[in-house]
Amino acid sequence: MKDSRCSGAAVPGPRFPYLIFFNILLVVFFLYAMLSRMLPQGGLDISLPKVITSAPVTAKGHVVVIRQDGGIFLDASGRAAGTKDMDAFFLGAAQLGGHVLIKADQRAHVSDLVRVWDAARKAGVTQISIATNE
Numbered sequence: 001m002k003d004s005r006c007s008g009a010a011v012p013g014p015r016f017p018y019l020i021f022f023n024i025l026l027v028v029f030f031l032y033a034m035l036s037r038m039l040p041q042g043g044l045d046i047s048l049p050k051v052i053t054s055a056p057v058t059a060k061g062h063v064v065v066i067r068q069d070g071g072i073f074l075d076a077s078g079r080a081a082g083t084k085d086m087d088a089f090f091l092g093a094a095q096l097g098g099h100v101l102i103k104a105d106q107r108a109h110v111s112d113l114v115r116v117w118d119a120a121r122k123a124g125v126t127q128i129s130i131a132t133n134e
Contacts, residue, residue, distance in 0.1 A: 061127075062093040064120075066104040066112050086116065090123030099127030 064086075065073040074081045074089045081089065093100055100120050104113050113130075120128050 061099045061101055062089065064089075064100060064102045064116055066102065066108045066116060068105040068107040070109060070112050072112065072116060083119070086119045087123060090120045090125055093120070094124035094126075099129060100125050101129050101131055103131040 063075055067073070072081045072086065074085060090100065102113065102116055117128060
């Protein structure tokens with residue numbers, strides 16, 4: 001009895017069809033990559049208008065500075081302000097009819113900004129601005 005496994009004849013393996021499939025896949029991927037850049041992209045061209053919500057404000061009014069660590073300074077006095085100081089400051093600003101400019105550090109907490117804004121509104125200040133770079 002002869003063993004068919006030891007006959008020495010080369011048995012074609014499944015490697016050849018996989019190479020053809022892989023080459024076809026590479027060609028399809030290449031065509032997709034090239035054609036996707038040539039075809040126009042979908043979507044609408046939208047041009048949004050520039051909106052100006054307020055007039056530029058100078059720092060001549062009442063200025064409040066909020067630092068990153070939560071420190072609040074009034075009119076660049078150099079000393080930290082507490083709740084009573086802020087209330088008196090905003091009451092004076094409201095009586096003079098002036099505006100309040102809030103300058104906040106980029107990394108300042110929003111809760112500090114809201115606390116200052118609420119204190120100003122509670123005191124009766126109607127013109128409150130936030131300083132921006134633009």
